[in-house]
Amino acid sequence: MKRYIALLALLLLCTTVITSHAQSSVVYAAIVDDNVFIYGLADQPAQVTFNEPTPYLTSPSVSHLTWSADGSLLAFVQRTITTDGGVFIISYDVVVVNFNTSVIYPLNVQATSLFPISFFPDGRLMFTQEAGYVEGSSSLQVINVFVIVPDGESLPEQIGTFAFGRGCGGGSSFLNDTLYWGEAGGLNGNGLFLANTSAGIIHTPICTGQGIALLSPDGNSIMLNNDITRPQLSPDGNRLVGIAGEDILIYDLMTQTEQRIDIKSVPSQVAWGPQGSNDVYYSVITEGPRIRLEGDRLTAFSAFIGSELAEIPTFGLNIRRYNLTSTDDTTIYGGFGSAIGRMKLTADGTQLIFSVVPNPNAWVDAAVAGQLGTSDTRNYINEIALLPIEVVALDLASGTTSVIGTGQQFSLR
Numbered sequence: 001m002k003r004y005i006a007l008l009a010l011l012l013l014c015t016t017v018i019t020s021h022a023q024s025s026v027v028y029a030a031i032v033d034d035n036v037f038i039y040g041l042a043d044q045p046a047q048v049t050f051n052e053p054t055p056y057l058t059s060p061s062v063s064h065l066t067w068s069a070d071g072s073l074l075a076f077v078q079r080t081i082t083t084d085g086g087v088f089i090i091s092y093d094v095v096v097v098n099f100n101t102s103v104i105y106p107l108n109v110q111a112t113s114l115f116p117i118s119f120f121p122d123g124r125l126m127f128t129q130e131a132g133y134v135e136g137s138s139s140l141q142v143i144n145v146f147v148i149v150p151d152g153e154s155l156p157e158q159i160g161t162f163a164f165g166r167g168c169g170g171g172s173s174f175l176n177d178t179l180y181w182g183e184a185g186g187l188n189g190n191g192l193f194l195a196n197t198s199a200g201i202i203h204t205p206i207c208t209g210q211g212i213a214l215l216s217p218d219g220n221s222i223m224l225n226n227d228i229t230r231p232q233l234s235p236d237g238n239r240l241v242g243i244a245g246e247d248i249l250i251y252d253l254m255t256q257t258e259q260r261i262d263i264k265s266v267p268s269q270v271a272w273g274p275q276g277s278n279d280v281y282y283s284v285i286t287e288g289p290r291i292r293l294e295g296d297r298l299t300a301f302s303a304f305i306g307s308e309l310a311e312i313p314t315f316g317l318n319i320r321r322y323n324l325t326s327t328d329d330t331t332i333y334g335g336f337g338s339a340i341g342r343m344k345l346t347a348d349g350t351q352l353i354f355s356v357v358p359n360p361n362a363w364v365d366a367a368v369a370g371q372l373g374t375s376d377t378r379n380y381i382n383e384i385a386l387l388p389i390e391v392v393a394l395d396l397a398s399g400t401t402s403v404i405g406t407g408q409q410f411s412l413r
Helices: 007-021 175-184 295-305 361-368 380-386
Strands: 028-032 035-039 062-067 073-084 087-098 103-110 125-133 140-148 157-165 194-197 200-203 210-214 222-233 239-244 247-252 257-262 270-272 279-287 315-323 329-336 339-345 351-357 390-395 401-406 408-412
Touching: 028 062, 028 401, 035 062, 035 073, 062 408, 087 125, 103 125, 103 140, 125 194, 140 200, 157 200, 175 339, 175 351, 175 380, 175 408, 200 222, 222 247, 222 270, 239 270, 247 279, 270 339, 279 339, 295 361, 315 339, 315 351, 329 351, 339 408, 351 408, 361 380
Parallel strands: none
Antiparallel strands: 028 035, 028 408, 062 073, 073 087, 087 103, 125 140, 140 157, 194 200, 200 210, 210 222, 222 239, 239 247, 247 257, 270 279, 279 315, 315 329, 339 351, 351 390, 390 401
């Protein structure tokens, strides 16, 4: 962990600055150039890690950024790749940034990169580990759930286990698709879910990201809903909002009942409004103009992508607000991009922060100009730099938006 020592002075500076100059700023962590940066503490983002990007991997070295309830700790999963006799060894370490002490340290535990990590209200951190397969099955993987006091010295405590359906596959040659799936947290944009709720620990039971189940002490999770995808927990911990087909689905964890909302548009991602408002937000992807290729441009792009493709789609984006009581359905944002990756409300309920995955135009232009190689020689570091994900703040009172930074997988303090 010697590589983190140089950060102490910077973090001390940032901790001082926040008290004098940025109290009203949106503070968040994000992944930029394969490293963790923290925005809003000072005029310039503070760099937390110093990883060297890996050209042949599209997924970042860091994942699952999460803050403690009081904002004093930031935790994340750090992937490290080493070689031993030509064999790649991949480890996933849980690392904590402590803003009270300005120290960065590992928890000396390994976590699966499948599921998010998160803090309990009492300050303990929840994470998961893969533990082989259920006896007699080649598709049901054992996932053990742990909590640990994040002080760098405590040992983890196992609090449960569940069977998780594996075997999902698929991918896309289009960088904007890959960025969206990573930004949303799962295949096709269906992020996996693991959270401590008023009803207990809720988790996704299968790699498609569909359904929710209640963790049981005996390892036999109780299925609550088979249809919900992309669930988000309400501020009070009592309900989930998610998507079921083309409907918005509200699931009450306390009564184990659901409400389906048939909206006119097809929802993409969802988020809760301020507590007590009964508002939910949802994003919508619409068709935009197509990029058409012919002649030498078509030849160059086909060599790059590995198949002939004369048209590439682009998209428009909307965010809408739906009130569960009045059924009012209002557009509050419109723009261009491949997708809204994630949406989060600030703690004071005044701003909706969301990420925009850009359309592929710049990436296509670079490919047809021969700057990105061929399908066999792609360098994903160069490609990802062409499509920076923007983090946007929407003021809910005025309706104005501003780009507050760039980065993947932002997490609000």
